[in-house]
Amino acid sequence: MASMDREQQQAVYTHFIRPFLSRNDSSDPGCVSFNRGSKEWLQGNFGNFSGFATLQDLQALNSNISTVEVAYLLTVSQLAQLAASPSHLKTKMDVTNIMKVINPVNFGAFFDIVSPAIETHPANFTVEVKSAFLQEVYDRGNLSSPAISDTEFLLWLRRLSPLLVNLSPSLVTSLFNIGKKRGCNSSEKIITLLDTQRLTLSSNTQREIYTNILQSLQAPTVIQQIFVQKIISLDQSAASVVQNVPDAMATEIPSSSLVFSGPVDISKINKKTWTGEQAAMFFESLGETDFDTEKLNPTVLQGFTCNTVRKMKKKRVRGLIHSCRPRKGRAKVKLEETQLMCMYNQLKGNLSQDFAEYPSDMLIYLNIKDVQGANCRSYFTALGAADFTVASSVLNKDSGLFSEAQNCLGISGVKLNGGDVEVLGNMVCTLDSSYIENSDSLILEKLKVCKDLSASQVAAMEKLLQSGKTKYGDVTTWNAKTLVDLGELPLYLTENFWGQFKSKTKKRFLKTFMPKQRKKKVRKSKLKKLFKHISARKTKRGADCTVGNITQVTVSDNAFPFGYEVTQFNLCLDIPVLKDRLDSICQKVDDSDFQTVILRKLNEAYPLGVPEEKVLLLGSVSRVATLNDISKWTITKVDTLAELLKTEDGSWEAAQSKAIITKYLETPGNSLGATEINSIDSNLCSLDISSLEKIKPDSIRNSKPLNLASCSTEQQKVLYEISKISFVSQSSNPTTYYNLIRPYLGGAPLTDVVELSKQDIHMDLNTFQSLDPNVISKLTAADVKALVGANLPDLKVFENATAVETWRNLLTQAELDTLDVGLTTSRVPLTTTPPNPVPVKTTKGKATMANTVKTTPVNATSGGAQLAKHPTSMFLAALLTAVLLQLLQ
Incomplete structure (x- = not known):
């Protein structure tokens, strides 16, 4: 038999063994009489050719064959035929007896036969049998292994589909677990499969599914969005959406799904x-x-x-x-x-003097006239809890409020005592360096909560620390505890400060400090600066790794890569370690030079292109990629796209983000759907008009509100027209429609904006300023008054903001006065002076006096030559000039 090929072996069985055993002229058909059991019969009559028989052949030739006895001698195909036989499997033990003789590598071929049989004749298979099959796959199928590709995993889900009918609650978690580390498409398919069997699932099973969805909150945002979209598809009414979507996942519900009909x-x-x-x-x-x-x-x-x-x-x-x-x-x-x-x-007109009863941040916008003199200290105490970063820089709130505080608290000079600092609270985050370095050391404690600090503020802070007049003591006494006690301030401190500490002390501090910062998702730009300052040292040139090879143990240290400068990092990082620990390395390396080394080595490791599972792990390292680097990446899945465009990893240059999105869209079947748009967000503005025009209204309707501030006017016009179609069904409800379409109004034409002004929408000033400048310039005072409604006083507050200033300078003072908010214009009205007599030569040669009109030109600062906007005035001026010339001839 060893010398025969498979075709010859098949011929031996077909033309000799089967005809011989099935002949009708024999007194012992099938040659079963002289065998002591099924095993002996099978081996004696078929030898190594038994695999070419079907199960039906074997049963026809020996009606008493014991499949249990010969199970280990049967092929996968024969075992599958046995399992698929009507009513053959009754219990979990029956399934176990068959499955234990099948190698897991052959599970696919086995279920390719069994699953269709179960789907075709579901009544022939009990819940116990189907559950046993599922458990075998969970236990031995190894479907969660990275060795199983996503494509193969999706094939497996199709094989398992018939087994999910009447799914037992105890098997739900295992189903979710096998797809836990896979992409969004896999997670979506699991939900889809369960959805198709929803009517067969008990309340306990559905509750278990719900619990697993809750646990998926730890999954990437894009996977959560797919879960939510699937839940919404079951019942799209707003009340049902609120009821069905897990509480903590509610932020992933599109705004359009929260329109209540009752x-x-x-x-x-x-x-x-x-x-x-x-x-x-x-x-x-x-x-x-x-x-x-x-x-x-x-x-x-x-x-x-x-x-x-x-x-x-x-x-x-x-x-x-x-x-x-x-x-x-x-x-x-x-x-x-x-x-x-x-x-x-x-x-x-109805403000209380109990300022603690109002939102702290609102107090930033109070007029000091609203504060009675005796209550100014309590006002500034309450204001001290505010976040001063909410105020637009154009309003100059920082300097204005501090000036008022100085008057109230009697502050003179640049030295603040402890009481002043306590009252000012968060306002100290807005003070310049002179106040920080000369004030009571309590100011350091207040600076710990600032969202950011300027270089001059940091320098002043270091000067105060090094004076030795703070609770942190003299520089010579500083130790690891000092660093811990400083809270968040080490994020900003420079090498002038870090130079006071030994390398071991800094490394020990970083082991606990860095994990906390990463958990809080501190901006990568801050972490980059920290690493630069704390690692400040001269680059050592050489061809050898002297600091120590980077190993898996090295990478697992939370202080990594502290201790390496870029040359040593390059020399000590071997490609096998990089490939094996890419995830951990990318999470911990924040320095741009180090990140460039990582990308270069990754290109060396994968000369034919970086595989998708590696691209998925790049994190902030991706931000130093060139267009050439990106061209070598594989980006076919939406979760890869989402990971690359995560805002916490840093912003992208338009060319790079366009290359990433375009690469994703090149994959057949990929498009700018809602999930993609949510992931792309403001990076949408990097795409060409032709790409934006392909976005479907459903995608906008089912996505989150977009940040289109960086989009061109033409791009915004395209997206606005799509959004109009997306939300047209809500146009009868002004509040709902405005809330939905507001992010896209930067592309709205004048007619639509004027129409909105008639809907009592009370447009906020941020949205007003985001409108197309050409549209704003054509709005009358009456239009704007109707458009902003209750926000009308904010026009005065934002009078120096570019959009408002340009608009008000196009109007006359009389028009602005109709708003009654104190706006003024730099536009100089067109005026005339009394006629002056001019001698005119008559036909008889006698001089007579004619009147001339002197036109006052428009001020050049009014935004342009205003006469260009008044063709009638231009016509009259030209006509008078022509008449005078005729008279003077």
Whole structure:
């Protein structure tokens, strides 16, 4: 037999063995009489040719054959035929007896036969049998192994599909586990499979599925979005969406799915976490309920805008503002500048002097005239808890408020005492270096909570520390505890400070400090600076690794790569270690020069192109990639796209982000769907108009609000037209429609903006300033007044912002006065002076006096030659000039 090929072996069985055993003229058909069991019969009559028989052949030739006895002698195909036989398998033990003789590498071929049989005749297979098959796959199939490609894994899901009917609750978690480390497509397919069997699943099984979805909160955001989209597809009504989506996953619900057709159950809403844009979708309903505003969670309160409260009673509005105040044991209500200014406008004329009863950040926008002199200290004490970064720089709030604080607290000079620092609180984050280096050392404690510090502030802080007049003592006494006690300040300190510490002390500190910073997702730019300053040392030139080869143990150290400078990092990092520990290395290396080394070595490791599973791990390292680097990457999956474009890893140059997105779209079947758009966000502005035009309305409707600030006017026009189609079904509800289309209004034409002004939408000033400048220039004072509604006073606050300043200088003072907010224009009105007599030569040669008109030119600072905007005036001027010339001839 060894000398025969497979075709010859098949011929032996077909033309000799089977005809001989099945002949009708024999007294012992099948030659079964003289065998002592099925094993002896099979081996004696078939030898090594038994594999060419079908199970039906064997059973026809020996009706008493014991498949249990000969199971280990049967081929995978024969075993599969046995398992697929109607009613053959009754119990878990029956399944175990068959599966134990099958090598896991042959599971695929086995289920390619068994699964279709179960799907065709489901009644022939009990839940116990199907559950046993599933358990065998979970236990021995090794489907979670990276060796199983995503394509093969999806094939396996199709094989398992018939086994999921009436799925047991105990098998749900294992199903999720085999797909846990795979891409979004795999996770989506698991949910889809379970969805197709939903009607057969018990409440316990569905509860277990829900629990596993909750646990997937630790999964990448893009996978959570796919889960949410799948849940929404089951029932798209807003009430059902709120009911079905896990509370902590609610932020992934598209705003368009939160349009309620009936009463809103605030108690259910209040259990979930929301974004401000989402909360605005249902915030208006708070005016129609007596739900206690004091019990609203902070994320619900983020929905407060002049648009969403426009129909509420004043008392209700004041109650909502009061509920946004700082409270112990509760997270801060995060509000944007326009929301805070709206709150202030709503309270004008009815402000209490108990400033702690208002949102801290709102106090930034109070007019000092609202504060009674005797209460100024309590005002600045409450203001000290504010986040001063919310205020636009054009408003100059920092210097203005500090000047008022100086007057109130009696501060003179640049030295602040401890009491002053305590009152000022977070305002110290806005002070210049002279105050920091000369003030009470308590200022260092206040600086710990600042969101950022300038180079001059850091220098002053270091000077104060090194003076030895702080609680941190003399420089010579500094140790590891000093670094810990400084809190977040080490993020900013320079080599002037770090030079006071031994290398061992710094490394020990980094072991605990860096994991905390990464967990908090501190900006990569800060971590880059920290590494530069703490590692400051001269580069050693040489051809050998002298610091120590980088091993798996080295990489596992939380202080890694501290101790290496770029030359040694390059020499000591071997490609096998890089390939094996790429994930950990990319997470811990923040220095741009080191990251460039990583990419170069990665290109060396994969000369034919970096595989997708490696690209997925690059993190912030990807930001130093050149277009040539990106051209070598494999980007076919949406989760790879999402990982590459994560904002916490840093921003992209437009050319690079365009290359990444384009590479993803080159894969057949990939498009700019909702999941992709959510991942791309502002990077959408790097794409060509032709690419943007391919986005479908459904994609915009099912995505999160986009940040289009970096898009050109032409790009915004394209996206606006698509969004109009996306949200046209909501156009009858002004509040809902405005909240949905607001991010795209930068591309709206004049006619649409004027139409919006008639809808009582109370447009905030940020949105107003984002409109097409050409559209703003054509809006009348009446248009703008109707458009911004209750936000009208903010025009005065933002009068020096480019968009507002340009617009007001196009109008006359008379037009601006109709707004009654104190706006002025630099436009000089067209004026005429009394006629002056001019001698004119008559036909008789006598001189007579004619009147001339002197036209005052428009001020050049008014934004251009204003006469160009008044063709009638130009015509009259030209006509008068022509007449005079005729008369003078």
